[in-house]
Amino acid sequence: MIPGVQAILKDNTGQMYTLEGAATAIMIVFLVVFIVQASPLTPLTSSASHQQVESQIETSGSDLLIVLDYVPEGETNSPLKKALVDWTGVEFDGQSSTYPNSVYDLTSVFNRALLADGTAYNLVVAYQNDNKKWDSRAMLWNGRPSDNAVLVSRKVVIHDEDAISASFIPDLSPNSSFYNILDVRLTLWRM
């Protein structure tokens, strides 16, 4: 037999180092696995506060205001504008029943589109006061939004002939048919 191989076969010392090496390797592998598992909040982790959830809510909100502000054929006003014109200025808290009919229709669309997948909303109407500053009043109020709420808005122009019901919104230009401009602010957040 080759003397070198013979020496290896006879060698029965230094076996502790091999065992330690194996043990260390196992420990390091476990450590890597543990660290990778134990860092649950990387930017790609899916959760309810994920960036993509916010962008989806924002898309839904602006879509909703766009489709509600579309004037169907044969109608004069969009459902959103009808509701704004008919609204008397009452704040509807929680899910209390809303009136008149156009506001009720608007609320039912919001409820069907948003509440079903766990999105809460507030609808605030901002208008220009006599000093040309923005004032606002809540129309549909479901409580304080959370920290990662999203706000979308849409401007609606009101003319004299719309005969808006809310008396606190002033006529900015008595000499022309322009009445006021409303900024409809929809706040959305995950419940």
Next chain:
Amino acid sequence: MSKTTSGRKKVFPRKSRINPFNDTRGQISLDFISGIVIFMVTFLFLFQTLTSLFVPFQSSSDEVKSMSDRVAITLAESTNGLANSPTDNNIISLKRAGELNYCMNTTTLYDDMREDLGLSSETTSYDLNVSLYNLDRSMYRDLSNNVVLNNGPVLPQNVNVAQTVRIVYVEQDDEFALLFVRVW
């Protein structure tokens, strides 16, 4: 008494007493210190580097999400998609939805459409599933009770699927609907 004491063998002979300057044994604590330092450095390295090292392999959800967003924009807002007119976003036509449904059901047309939407090229290929739902999450059906738009390959089980939901208005039916676009 003193004689017997001095006659005893000394417990610690002077020769073997610890001499800190001459001691060449018992240095195992140095090994321990270097070992623990290497361990700590490795630990910190792992903690700092490896968490971010694995991120690119964990998921491609960002990539498919931007694709589903783009496809949803094309479908909801342009006349190449479902929109009725180029000026009215999110107002869709049932006729176009029916056509899209037919395209998604036919393999060659589906492949062409994926190419048009930028989902497939020589190197990449993504699948697409488009459906139209009512606001209450039931399938959108036309007057003769047929499903208007729900086609594309079946959604896979263990792959990242990106989903974009657009709220649209179907003018013919005076109905609001949800357009689900899923890409993987």
